Amino acid sequence: MYFGGMNPYQYNQQRWKFALLILAALIAAASLLYTNYLVRNLSKSERTKAEVWAMSMRNIITMPDFDDEMITFIFAVRDSLSMPAIIADARDSIIYWRDLDSTKTNILSDDEDENLQYDPVYFSRQLTIMKRSHPPIIINLPNNGQWFVYYKDSLLLNQLRFFPYVQLTLIAIFLGIAYTVFNSIRKSEQNLVWVGLAKEAAHQLGTPISSLMAWLELVRAKFDAEKDPLLIEMESDVKRLEVVADRFSKIGSAPVLHNHMVYKVVVDFVNYFKVRTSDKIVFNVSGETKAQAMLNVPLFDWVLENLLKNAANAIESAGRIDIVILENIAKEQIFIDISDTGKGIPRAQFDAVFQPGFTTRKRGWGLGLSLTKRMIEYHKGHIFVKESEIDKGTTFRIVLPSSQTYEPAQI
Template identity: 35%
Template sequence: MKFFENTVKVRLFILFTSILVIAVVVWNISVFYEGVKEEEREKMRIWSSAQASVNRAGDEQDLSLELEILNTINDIPMFIVNESDGFQEINNISDQIATDSLRLRHFFESIKGQNQPIVIDLGNSGQQYLYYGDSSILTKIKYYPFILLLIIFLLISLVYLYYVTAKNSEKNKLWAGMAKETAHQIGTPLSSLVGWMEILRSENVNPDYILEIEKDIDRLRTITERFSKVGSKFTLEVSSLNAAVENSYNYLSDRSSKLIQFSIDLPSEEFYCKVNPVLLSWTIENLTKNAIDAMKGRGSVKISLFEDKNFYKIHVCDTGRGIPSSKFKAIFQPGYSTKERGWGLGLSLSKRIIEDYHSGKIRVLSSSSEAGTIFEIKLPKT
């Protein structure tokens, strides 16, 4: 559980750091944007004053300064309109728009809301209004935060992806190492048991007892094989799902309490799928053992095999106390267990076997305290 607690902490740290960085970036750019916008407004006030002076000037008045001011602004689109919204003058508008009355009117409407109009006082001749849009520089600044945030998001995503990949790689190595060491530890006493078995045969022990011991030794061999396959490369083979389900059913029904009622529902036709039969049987047994634990040794378990258009499906149903919906995903995490001495690895291994090795899906299909729990395994047909 510690790994997942640390993972959650890292995710929260990345999230809060990202929010903080984004907030600082947006705030700084917003302040800068408003500063540039105010500078442009001040320029337009000076420009409008110069325009008013030119309109009110007499024939002998020197207007060289005003005319110079009027010629300095060439990147801000502007409209001078009269009191009835008729265009008196347009500046810094492309010829394609200026020569098309419909496009010109549409462009005018689009920039009307960008800035408050500036009143040009013409004295006795009335008033005109200066509408202006944002300069090309201000427009770039306006879209700059979105580009910057996209870059930040991509960088954070790459960092997080690297972190997750590194952790998954570490986790995979841990799984493989643990599984192989377990197989090795089981293998040593297993060899001794085989030797003791031969001694028992020579001592004229009841053959029925020896037969049962042989079954359990074979079972230990199977368990050793299962653990040795975890983390190792292996090929999937076309196998009978009916046989895998039935073998698991037979083994568990023979070795479980008589208070557990087992039933199986197999199709009349054989279903064949590319699987590893040993690991698939292990998964079915893990689900069934969890079902038995949930019922506290009393109840019924049903294992079903059927198909739909794209998948073969295996259901393991029990009449236990159910699983809270909030725990449907948590139960598949390594270390999660409701048992005092449980390692919390069974369902995690099952998920790894089905989803990583077989490209399938495993989930809690439904669960309630009244109806029990249904686990579903989905294996792709192709």
């Protein structure tokens, strides 16, 4: 089986997703650029404040010539600094600090003398951080000595640096939730449309099917043709139409599952299907004949019909379709492998073939395998492409539980 290409709906959907992704990237880039601009300006402002603070500390050292008002002003400037800073000498001995952890210093009182006792590990670590953050501001002392003012960014500046990432994360979470909600609403609306369309189709099919059955009975009675093989086949097809109408009428309701021999269900459908396809295609059913599973036969026949039709379409002339039924007793699972000798599927499309609208046929809707996957899920199972090779064939595997208590599932 070979599938490929993308329908217009998928193309437009991908295009809009790509456009929204580009828009989100532009918004993120603009936010980061503007925040970096603010951080640079604020960093320059803090450098200026640190220089003013260093100048005030220098003036305090030489303040004997200042009057009380000027001294008050200089101390006010010194105390206005709002960032962590340390003044150290050339040997990294700490002379003064501000806005660091006050619990890392103790004021020891001995009569009239008060001394600051620093936590050497904490202040050494802070001094190292400050040295890496910014180049020092040098204070030249009157006696030709030098002090060095080290500082690090304020809490506000650090918060501003991380703000856009927090902002973008929150926006991404909000958009993800919004997309999930709206996508769920859209799918729910689509499901309602499909359910309505399916039930209306079943209703419209009911009248002509009943009429055809009546006409068949009249033909049999008029020409005394109870055993006529053509009428028998016609009746089989009309009954098949009844099954199809019944499928559509049940969409939207809970499927009823019963215990069945999987081998018999598969053989019955293959016997019906193979006489309605090319006689150049050979069908073969093999494997476990006693394996049992909970099935809704009309729905499971629909699964087989979709897979066998795809297999037959993939075989251009003569070929073979094998259905092998296996049972894993330890895991209580039944495997149904459906293999063909058709065109094959590229490995990159193994998952895409189950997406709605994915098809290569010009007149196909690309819903067959999507519906197949959903119907297998109603049976508490799953389906996947087991293996495929271009121009050699494909194997689909259906996995069903062999015994399980089932909860009703909505179609």
